[in-house]
Amino acid sequence: MGLNLDASPEELKIFLEEAEEHFQTLEEDLIRLEKEDFNEELMQEIFRASHTLKGSSATIGHTRMAELTHAMENVLDRLRKKQLAVSTELVDILFECLDCLRVLRDEIINDDESDLELGGILQKLSSARDSGDEGTGAGPAALSSPETRPAEKSKLSLELNWEESDALRHCVEEGTHPILVRLTFDVEPEMAAVRLFVTLMAVGEIGEIIKSDPSAEEIENEKVSECLTVLICTKEDEEKLKKLVAELPNIARSEIEKYVYEGLEGQVQPDLPEQGISPAGGAGEIKSEVKSSTASNKANNKKANRTVRVDVDLLDSLMNLVGELVIDRTRLFQILTTIETEYEIDEISQDLGRTSVHIARVTTQLQEQIMKARMLPVENLFNKFPRMVRDLAQKAGKEVNFVMAGQETELDRSIIEEIGDPLIHLLRNAVDHGIEIPEERSAKGKSAEGRLKLQAAHEENHIIITIKDDGRGIDPELVRQSAIKKGLISEDQAKRLTDKEAVSLIFTSGLSTVAKVTDVSGRGVGMDVVRNNIEKINGAIEINSVVGEGTEFKIKLPLTLAIIRALLVSIDNSVYAVPLSTVTETIRIQRQQIEYVNNHEVIVVRGKALPLKRLKKVFYGHITDEDERDKLFVVVVNLAGQQIGFVVDSLIGEQEIVIKSLGKYVGEVQGVSGATILGDGNVALIVDVSTLVKKAAS
Amino acid sequence: MAEELTVNENQFVVFRLGRETYGLDIATVLEIITMQTITEVPGTEYFIEGVINLRGLVIPVFNLHKRFNVEGGEITRSTRIVVVEVEGNNIGMIVDAVSEVVNIPQDVIEQTSNILGGIDEEYLTGVAKLEDKLVILLDLVKVLRRNDGTMLENFC
Amino acid sequence: MAKVLLVDDAAFMRMRCAKLLTENGYAVDEAENGQEAVEKYQKIKPDLVLMDITMPVMDGLTAVAEIKKIDPEAKIVMCSALGQQNTVMSAIKAGAKDFIVKPYQPEKILSTIKRFVG
CATH class of the missing domain: 3.30.565.10 (Histidine kinase-like ATPase, C-terminal domain)
Incomplete structure (x- = not known):
């Protein structure tokens, strides 16, 4: 059964992305919370994540998610006000909420209601919320008594950058005083962005706006927020501002206070912030702080906007295409070598040489960039x-x-x-x-x-x-x-x-x-x-x-699956590739150095016996006498602590190779994990080091 | 008009293998290429000659001489690899020569025949009697199946 | 008695709105497009303008700009349908004070007007 959500697919996508972010925040923060006990900033972050989820889920009409986040928020609100203490049980409950939220999120993805029952968790949340009232007893114990900690302030921070601090100082010098206004809008005002904007303009009429969150610019770009925080310098007093705000439509709650700031020299600290007034009741106290900091958030936002989403299939296909280019790059150089050795070097071959070098460089860069694009x-x-x-x-x-x-x-x-x-x-x-x-x-x-x-x-x-x-x-x-x-x-x-x-x-x-x-x-x-x-x-x-x-x-x-570095070796006139990640070293040995233990060939390397495996025998089942050269090459591989040496005819070199499947008609081949295409266009087989090492061990 | 297909006609790619002439439904043939360097894959079935690079794709090449126990199979200038698509996979088959594409009416195809040489009847869909020759029509899926009936893909 | 200039090309809308406003003690004048609104503004200097957006001859957005030229202190409230957010935003930036969204809710119109003209 579909969910009938009130949101376009595009909006849902954004919603899901944001939700994932909030889940992640909750996940990380809940663990920290349990460890660090009470940390106000952390608490606020957790609260915000849950709160934002509540708002958004209500907006799209996901009632179950809204219901759950609402219940969470009730608990979190008490937690941040220290009316509840952090406990393992409580963190467990919150984690359970998170699990439920993920299920509810999946409902959106599948557009199908899950059979998740919220009754249990809602019950737990509600008893957790009430547990603080019972004082001591079972469940999360109450922390400090209300007298020692009055209703916790909702910390409102408007960080000012130096320009804004400057403007603030300037205004104060002019004889105005800074007031902080925080307006919470009621649910879904029509044209929320415009409503925010008009409200900001209206507040701005009685003074100079030093900063607002969201800013006018953000609002113009349709950043909608439930809250509008404005730092304004005005000659008027708070009463006047309160009156003005009271007339504004769609305001559910307002908090107004003198702006307390630090760090500005030569300023007398204003009085303690007074209690704000709110038409909807339930005023909170605001503590605000001034921090001279960069506008890094803004920069981040800009950067985020410069990304596009790309289908994974597209990335895979790009990677394959680059794989082709990597092969041709090698091929190009082989052609060039042929031309240079077989024909006289003239301008054309030189030109071809330069172009090849350039193409090679571009291919390498392209490969790196696409690999980077696939990276997470x-x-x-x-x-x-x-x-x-x-x-x-x-x-x-x-x-x-x-x-x-x-x-x-x-x-x-x-x-x-x-x-x-x-x-x-x-x-x-x-x-x-x-x-x-x-x-x-x-x-x-x-x-x-x-x-x-x-x-x-x-x-x-x-x-x-x-x-x-x-x-x-x-x-x-x-x-x-x-x-x-x-x-x-x-x-x-x-x-x-x-x-x-x-x-x-x-x-x-x-x-x-x-x-x-x-x-x-x-x-x-x-x-x-x-x-x-x-x-x-x-x-x-x-x-x-x-x-x-x-x-x-x-x-x-x-770094990537499709392209790996490999050591190319020659076995019985065929080229094989050994993934370099498994190779620890290559050594040249004399045939006489081979010793026998239990009829198995070994050599002693740095005082340790290294079992040998003749790849020719593995693949072709025989070693002819003429193969018995005096000098042999050994590729030492190490997997899971097991070291063996592959005996090969010769070493060709190191190269990046593109891994290709042998296809299902060839099936699985003992000792071969796949194939790759060499620069000359021929196919080389990739040695399945893992299987061979395991076989050697058994 | 003569080239136009009638309802009961199919087009076949006709190739030579030893002394016999075979036909493959043109719908299964992707392309016909000249002989390539084939990389042997050790430990596979005797009739898999190895693998080749077909424009960046590694595909297996079957040796039909070995598969059908047909004599000959020396590589000459006319040797070709017929690339076919079977059940979504590209596969090459070595043949002695590719001669033509012919239209074969359904009514000249006989289901069985006792005039065949080395090739097993089970690999055939039939034999077509044309004016100047007999064309043995191959059932690709069966050709690529092992004798015990299991698919080669299960072979390890 | 505060004077309100109603600008809307739909006579039906003007009629309903005018009725509401007069009943609540406002003096109402009407204009059926932006051009007419600008002319009337100059003539009668209303205390408040309720400005529709989509209108023939001259649209509401242009009219806001024109009226602001005549009187930078002009109080204009945009009357918008849903989905015109961008236009409303532009109008606000051009100097309109607020907006209300159709279909009108009588209380909303009244409270908005009251805020600006008492």
Whole structure:
């Protein structure tokens, strides 16, 4: 059943965008609120978000959302007036509201009413609101008594930039006095923008307007707001202004006071603000402040207007087209080389050379720009984590200080889509298994509160995401034991594993799916899935863990999915591409250096045995005698702590490649993850490092 | 007038494979290209020759000689890759030569025949008897199916 | 007795409005387009003008500008239909004092007029 909302699709889009912003604000602020207890600014922000949602949802006729936000506002209003105290229970309720709001938002998206019942949450809100009256007792306890804190002022801040401060000083010198007027309009005046404008003009008739919010300019641009705040310098007194305002239509509430300002030298502080008068009753006290600050908000607004929305499909198609260009760029240089070697260099070939260089440069820039256009800050993904960690910690009876960093780091949107689940999994594991309960931590001499850090950072051509906790860590010995018990490795093999390699075993499927083991090892349910998901997008995951001190996961991701950097190698006269994100080094070895362990080829690199895998054998099933050259090339790859060396015939070079599917008629090919087109127009296969490494390990 | 299709006529792309002449419904043929460098994909079915780059698209190429167990298959100047579209996928097929496009009336198509050489009946929609030759009409979907009836796409 | 100049090309609207105003003790004069309004303003110097927007010969917006030229202190209230927000905004910027939205609510007209002329 449709919702029959009173708004155009365009308006709904704006509404949804704004709603999302408010949800995000609520999400972040509620967590902060719980931590920081009472913070007036924060409280106001939460209130505003809810309040604005109420106004907008009522406007479009989404009655259920309006009803819920109204009930929220009642509670939040008492909270900000300190008639209610912040408590975990209360934050829980507010979070539940947020969940409901999202469902209600989805109703708009689906244009279909959900079966969400608001009765329960409304009941909770209403008892939460009333709980302050009961004084002590169950539920959120009342904080300070009303006497110590009178009805909290609704803080009204009009920040003045230097020009405005200057104008204010000037007016004061001229003998006028500044008055702050805040007018709240009743619901939906006709032509709200014009009404605001006329009101602003009317107020302006008795003096000089220093500043208003929204400004005349904003109103002209049809910025509609429920409130109009005006700082006016006038010779008249407040009484006169009150009379004037009382006559204005559509005003539900007005607050008028002398403007209290600081920071202006040589000024006598005016009297304390007096109680304002409001025709609709319920006057509030206003505290205002002057801050000399830049008009950064305005600048932001301007910038926001310079963006357009682009369909993701369009971005995908642009990326594909650029992929074609990248291939042709390489091709162009090969043609050029041919011409230069086979023909005499003349003006035409030089001209072609210059043009090719230029096209190459433009292509590179175009590629970068389009990649950038596809980038989103990981913030969009990270934002939901604080809440999740909080809920998990609460459920598990743990105290977790969750810190995030590098939210501004940008990643291709398709990668962001893929990386969400693995991150959730790792965070969940960290809270559930990694971080100990407070008593246990205290007994160990750690702080009762565990620390969990999620960080994203740009590193060369990759993005590194780390998840680090200071929990109990993973005991390599326990992992070894269970791996032996599961028959994954022999005791002999287990002994040879370094601690890091042993811990990395949690990424193998046989081990990580066993619930019992994970309880012991502290980590691991579905770690193989996490690893698969990350490797599927050409990423790599690594673990570092110290028993008693904590665990760190390091995820290395490509900047984009479609184009990756690869090392081109030659195997049996065919070109293969190895994703560079997996390559740690390439080495040249003599054939005699190869040793045998259990009939498997290994070489010793820096005192450590490195298992070898002949790619020729993998792909073609045989090694002929003539292949047995004396000099061999080894490409060392590392995935999830497992290192192996691919033996190839020769190294060709590093190149950006565009990943293409082999298509469904070819199907999945062992050891090959896809194909790419080389500069000469031929197709090269991409080595599926992930699968080969896993196969080598088993 | 002679070129105009009557209701019961269909156009077929006619090509040569060994000593036999085959026809493909023109609606399934996207283009006919000259021989390309084919990249072998290890571990695939014996009749998949490899993949090629068709204007930025990587498409598989089937070797029909191997598929139908037809002798010959040396690459000559007349060797062509017929690019067809089957169930939304582009696929290349190596043939010895492409000769022409002919109109074949429905009534000259026989459903079965015992005069065929190497090719299995199940890959055919029929055989058309034209004045000067027999044209074996291929059922593409079946050609691209494995012998056990499953789609190749399920092959790993 | 305060004088109000009613400007509207629709006779029906003028009639209803004039009736309301006279009943409430205002002296009413009428004009049926902007041009006529400007001429009448000069002649009778009304205390307030109720100005329709969409009119033949001269529209309300132009008339506001013209009247303001004659008398910068002129009090003009725009009478607008919904959806004319931009025009009303322009009129306000050109010097109109306020606006009311059709269909008229008698109380609204009266309270608005009262605000300007008492």
